Amino acid sequence: MEFRPAKIVPGKTIHARVAAVDLEGDHIDLEYLWTLKGRETQAVGNSLDLPSWARRGDPVTVAVVASDGMDSSEAFRATTHVTNRRPRMTEIHIQTQAGESDSLGHWVAMPVATDPDGDRLSFRYTWIVNGEPSTNHQPRFERSQSERGDEIKLTVWASDDIDESLPLTSAPFGVGNSPPDIVSLPPAVDDTGLFLYVVRATDRDGDSPLTYSLEEGPRGMSIDPASGELEWQATLKDAGEHEVQIAVDDGNGGSSRQGFYVQVEMVLPPPRPGGGPS
Numbered sequence: 001m002e003f004r005p006a007k008i009v010p011g012k013t014i015h016a017r018v019a020a021v022d023l024e025g026d027h028i029d030l031e032y033l034w035t036l037k038g039r040e041t042q043a044v045g046n047s048l049d050l051p052s053w054a055r056r057g058d059p060v061t062v063a064v065v066a067s068d069g070m071d072s073s074e075a076f077r078a079t080t081h082v083t084n085r086r087p088r089m090t091e092i093h094i095q096t097q098a099g100e101s102d103s104l105g106h107w108v109a110m111p112v113a114t115d116p117d118g119d120r121l122s123f124r125y126t127w128i129v130n131g132e133p134s135t136n137h138q139p140r141f142e143r144s145q146s147e148r149g150d151e152i153k154l155t156v157w158a159s160d161d162i163d164e165s166l167p168l169t170s171a172p173f174g175v176g177n178s179p180p181d182i183v184s185l186p187p188a189v190d191d192t193g194l195f196l197y198v199v200r201a202t203d204r205d206g207d208s209p210l211t212y213s214l215e216e217g218p219r220g221m222s223i224d225p226a227s228g229e230l231e232w233q234a235t236l237k238d239a240g241e242h243e244v245q246i247a248v249d250d251g252n253g254g255s256s257r258q259g260f261y262v263q264v265e266m267v268l269p270p271p272r273p274g275g276g277p278s
Contacts, residue, residue: 001064001076007083010054010116016046016062016078026068033063033075050082056117058082086163087115092156092170104143104178104204111139113158113165124157124164143178148205148252150175178204179254186244186260189234195221195262199228199246207250215257216245234264 004015020028034043037058041048048060060082063075091112098105111123127134127141129150136145146152153172158165184200201210212228214221221232223246230246245259 001062001078003078003080008050008060008080009083009085010050011052012050014048014050014060014080016064018046018064020066022068024068029067029069031065031067035061054082056082056084084160084162085116087113087119087121087158087160087165089113089156089158089165089168092154092168094154094170094173106143107141107152109139109154109156111156111158115158115160117160119160121158121160124159126155128153128155143175146175148175148177177250177252177254179256180207180210180248180250182246182248182256182258186262189262189264193234193238193264195230195232195234197230199223199230199248199258201228201248201256203250203254205250205252207252207254209251211249211251213247213249214244215247216243218242218262232262238264240264
């Protein structure tokens with residue numbers, strides 16, 4: 001006797017194929033008794049429609065009795081078990097997350113899969129950059145592992161620890177431009193009323209040159225667009241607080257801004273030699 005198909009799953013039909021002979025050549029009738037988890041079923045004949053509530057590992061037994069109309073054989077029994085059904089990938093969501101101050105950010109995969117047996121699932125990942133599988137098999141992919149213009153896809157498999165799903169690959173997405181970062185902080189006005197601030201910026205994509213500009217500031221303040229040197233000479237009439245905003249552009253659509261206030265105290269001119277303040 002053998003079962004067909006060899007792997008039986010809930011919701012499908014299982015067949016028992018039996019070979020029987022009568023030494024006298026008489027016609028043989030076969031009677032089948034199917035049980036599932038030790039309980040009789042209402043199946044008739046050599047097939048059983050396995051109910052959807054059956055679970056992996058449940059025993060399915062068929063007892064077959066052969067009869068030539070005069071005598072009957074002893075029941076021949078064979079048992080098989082409900083096999084595992086593999087999970088199925090349904091969706092892949094990829095979320096962009098900002099990084100810390102010293103990080104470029106990253107992408108995080110959030111796969112969705114179903115398992116017909118209700119098993120707990122785990123996932124296997126392969127990030128694909130420009131058509132080539134990367135060595136990153138984690139759900140998180142760092143922006144620093146790619147460059148502007150790269151095309152990225154993600155392939156994910158779901159596993160119930162017995163079988164693995166067919167792979168699902170996300171739609172490709174392109175890596176965009178990263179804006180430059182202003183990494184310096186402004187100083188205070190010195191004792192002579194001079195405010196000198198050399199703005200320093202870095203670009204994650206290596207764009208060069210960076211261009212600096214002054215978007216808001218007191219009259220007379222200027223910035224060198226190439227070096228980022230911001231300069232202003234305050235006078236007595238400038239005492240108080242002044243709002244400043246600078247920007248840096250990478251020439252590829254990325255820009256960053258830094259805003260701050262410059263505090264000017266009452267500024268006195270340096271004393272003349274041999275005398276007090278004028």
